[in-house]
Amino acid sequence: MSCRRRYATHDYPVGVSNRASTTFWHPFADMSAVNGHELVVMSGDGARVRASDGREFIDASAALWFNSVGHGRKELAEAAAAQMMTLAAYSNFGDQATEPTLRLADRLSALSPQDDCKVFFTSGGSDAVDTAVKMVRRYWWLKGEPDRSWIITRNRAYHGMHMAGTALAGIPANKDGHGELDSRVRNIQWDSPAELAATIDELGADRVAAFFCEPVIGAGGIYPPPPGYLDEVRAICRERGILFVADEVITGYGRVGSMFASTRWSLDPDLILSAKGLTSGYLPMGAVLVAGRIAEPFWNSPGVMWRHGYTYSGHATAAAVAMANLDIIEREGLIERVVALQPVISRLLNPIGQHGAVHEIRAGVGLLGAVQIKPEILAADPTFGPRLIGQLRERGVLTRMLADGSVQVSPPFIISEDDLASIAKAIDESLGELGSVRQPRPTLHVNLLPDQTSDEAGGFGSSDERLLADVPPHHGG
Ligand SMILES: Cc1ncc(COP(=O)(O)O)c(C=O)c1O
Secondary structure, three states: OOOOOOOOHHHOOOOOOOOOOOOOOOOOOOHHHHOOOOOOEEEEEEOEEEEOOOOEEEEOOHHHHOOOOOEOOHHHHHHHHHHHHHHOOOOOOOOOOOHHHHHHHHHHHHHOOOOOOEEEEEOOHHHHHHHHHHHHHHHHHHOOOOOOOEEEEEOOOOOOOOHHHHHHOOOHHHOOOOOOOOOOEEEEOOOOHHHHHHHHHHHOHHHEEEEEEOOOEOOOOOEOOOOOHHHHHHHHHHHHOOEEEEEOOOOOOOOOOOOOHHHHOOOOOOEEEEOHHHOOOOOOOEEEEEOHHHHHHHHOOOOOOOOOOOOOOOOHHHHHHHHHHHHHHHHOOHHHHHHHHHHHHHHHHHHHHHEOOEEEEEEOOOOOEEEEEOHHHHHHOOOHHHHHHHHHHHOOEEOOEOOOOEEEEOOOOOOOHHHHHHHHHHHHHHHHHOOOOEOOOOOOOOOOOOOOOOOOOOOOOOOOOOOOOOOOOOOOO
16 A cells, blocks of 8 residues: 655745755756756746745846736736636636636737737647647638648747647757657748748648748747848738738737737738737736638638637636736836837847857847857857856846847836846846957947837837837826
8 A cells, every 4th residue: 555645735845946856847947957956936026036045136038028017916916816706717618708708808809900800718828829720720621722731930930839839940959859740831041031932832822821920039039020021921921822820929918019019010910829928927828819801711600610729718817817917018008118118128238249259139129138149159168058047147137048049138018227227237247257258349230120210229219100009098107
């Protein structure tokens, strides 16, 4: 007979960092290095978090891009508690629905730039990508074109970690060792509209279902679209009858200075994939926003059920939290704040481009910044990235290296200018500590969009009318 000890919650030590070993299998981790060296984050307030050893950090990455409104928002906890005490969740399958879910769907439909938008809820971004891959293929099947099944994606792209998203990934290391995932996916150069057109023509437009595109590439290294890129690829898809899917899991709900990147760049996408900022991560939730023209064959085929959905699709408590989170974003004018901080983050990060170790700074599109380390330095010394992150932690800044060797800067929207400056200073000093020297360089490689001004501040004109075009007016705060 087993004599395993029964544990109660209080038997477990809390807040213990650097335990000899852990049973928690960390996502995206080298467990041989992590085991016994965990950083346990215990609490958060605004743009700051505190670890179990008492250290306080500026949250330079909004956790994983998701915390827009800041940590410790009582209002969101109260929204969750109120909903849980009424009805935590129920099944939304078939004809059943929970009330906050209906209200959130109406709200997102109204916020979406798509005509007659319908909303399919998921538990997060990877679910949204999986749903979208199935939805676009099924759309063509319903339209009597079942051969249209190819999906085209870009290198550097990150589309989550479900099987479909892994297959779509443009970051090769994320695919390694998983066998063949989906044979009908083609990956193209991230910045080449010509390659998109050529690939569609080579495969045959009548065999391609959709082009998946992050308007601003996120986890692949924060790459804003090159000037004119989005206009061109959108036109190519339209001309050839290919669906356009905007993966806005990072850019949705304000991160690029408008409610959606799709509004800022006038994309009129067939599908918008969203998650993260929808709830600021207070509860997991995602949403696929679907243009009415794509929903049409699904909604108007009597007797045909789409057998797709998740247990937590439209989870009532997550929906209540999303509503409260959107209330905060609107009431406190947080997207306006992102617009105001765009030139600031640019101005603060750009001088770091003078470091010998730095390849490129990309900043000034929304509250996003990347400090990319020279690839040759990372190739010669794979410890450089982890050591840089360690130096940043010693200076009270918490973030990570992105897939291309860039330091991620994507703080909560409520961050103060002083804290932004502290992040930049910490990156500067940490690079210096690792032996990098700053030398004035005549040109900095900063991606500026055509609607950006290369004014002294290095930011871009907040006068662009597409910015904030989709942001509801706010009152106070
Ligand atoms: C563009 C993009 N798509 C999809 C995902 C997957 O989202 P999740 O991790 O919530 O499954 C992410 C996550 O970072 C993302 O950045």
